[in-house]
Amino acid sequence: xxxxxxxxxxxxxxxxxxxxxxxxxxxxxxxxxxxxxxxxxxxxxxxxxxxxxxxxxxxxxxxxxxxxxxxxxxxxxxxxxxxxxxxxxxxxxxxxxxxxxxxxxxxxxxxxxxxxxxxxxxxxxxxxxxxxxxxxxxxxxxxxxxxxxxxxxxxxxxxxxxxxxxxxxxxxxxxxxxxxxxxxxxxxxxxxxxxxxxxxxxxxxxxxxxxxxxxxxxxxxxxxxxxxxxxxxxxxxxxxxxxxxxxxxxxxxxxxxxxxxxxxxxxxxxxxxxxxxxxxxxxxxxxxxxxxxxxxxxxxxxxxx
Numbered sequence: 001x002x003x004x005x006x007x008x009x010x011x012x013x014x015x016x017x018x019x020x021x022x023x024x025x026x027x028x029x030x031x032x033x034x035x036x037x038x039x040x041x042x043x044x045x046x047x048x049x050x051x052x053x054x055x056x057x058x059x060x061x062x063x064x065x066x067x068x069x070x071x072x073x074x075x076x077x078x079x080x081x082x083x084x085x086x087x088x089x090x091x092x093x094x095x096x097x098x099x100x101x102x103x104x105x106x107x108x109x110x111x112x113x114x115x116x117x118x119x120x121x122x123x124x125x126x127x128x129x130x131x132x133x134x135x136x137x138x139x140x141x142x143x144x145x146x147x148x149x150x151x152x153x154x155x156x157x158x159x160x161x162x163x164x165x166x167x168x169x170x171x172x173x174x175x176x177x178x179x180x181x182x183x184x185x186x187x188x189x190x191x192x193x194x195x196x197x198x199x200x201x202x203x204x205x206x207x208x209x210x211x212x213x214x215x216x217x218x219x220x221x222x223x224x225x226x227x228x229x230x231x232x233x234x235x236x237x238x239x240x241x242x243x244x245x246x247x248x249x250x251x252x253x254x255x256x257x258x259x260x261x262x263x264x265x266x267x268x269x270x271x272x273x274x275x276x277x278x279x280x281x282x283x284x285x286x287x288x289x290x291x292x293x294x295x296x297x298x299x300x301x302x303x304x305x
Contacts, residue, residue, distance in 0.1 A: 017085065017101065019098045021074050028141065037058065040084065052150060064093075082097055084097055109239060109241045112140065125142075128141070174230065176200065176202070178201060179209075181234060192289050214255060225257060230261065235267075246280050
């Protein structure tokens with residue numbers, strides 16, 4: 001399945017693949033999906049985590065199979081073996097075993113809301129958004145967290161951080177804005193930046209809140225970077241995605257001077273082209289935050305201001 005660049009850059013739209021796990025309807029950004037296929041024979045792996053069914057090799061690529069029925073504690077449909085959704089993100093290939101696939105819907109990120117915190121207990125905070133449709137709701141899963149919970153090494157890669165020296169030329173008081181909807185990754189990015197020496201960091205869980213905060217300083221004109229020195233944004237977020245956030249920043253005569261880093265599991269060759277077309281200054285694929293911080297040092301060097 002060649003998803004290509006499905007939508008025009010910066011439109012704040014996405015396409016969701018609808019699927020069922022048991023009787024519940026979930027969604028995944030089609031940009032993450034490389035293929036869908038009927039359930040195939042899986043080779044179990046000794047001592048694998050409970051959620052991992054095993055491995056298989058459909059296209060000369062060894063792929064780990066994660067059973068979402070086990071992850072979500074939802075009984076599988078015994079009348080059918082189900083489907084596999086093969087995904088590529090964070091530089092990994094993972095197949096998710098689901099009950100069935102139910103088509104693709106196109107919608108705006110503005111129609112997606114964060115789930116109420118009181119409703120997060122059942123699936124342990126694995127829901128990042130709720131899409132409201134005329135015929136019901138689609139729950140959007142945090143697939144990066146699911147994989148990271150299974151394999152801790154799939155979280156943020158901080159390798160190389162210990163070798164970074166806190167250069168005297170870097171302005172560690174610079175104001176940095178983070179937009180990241182995953183509570184787990186939001187905290188990890190914040191903690192990493194604090195460890196790297198940065199003290200003035202503002203964090204938001206969607207692009208709209210981040211944009212509203214940044215635009216509140218427009219009256220400063222050319223001095224806006226005294227309040228917002230740099231933005232680090234995910235791409236997938238409720239209300240306003242990272243591409244739309246970047247486009248609105250770069251289309252504004254005052255805010256366009258603020259560097260925007262896109263930090264997402266979706267970054268690949270096609271998405272990089274999309275990010276460049278809307279003016280992103282740098283793009284990094286999760287989980288390589290060590291490289292991001294090194295580049296952050298360069299951008300916030302007092303010699304570059």
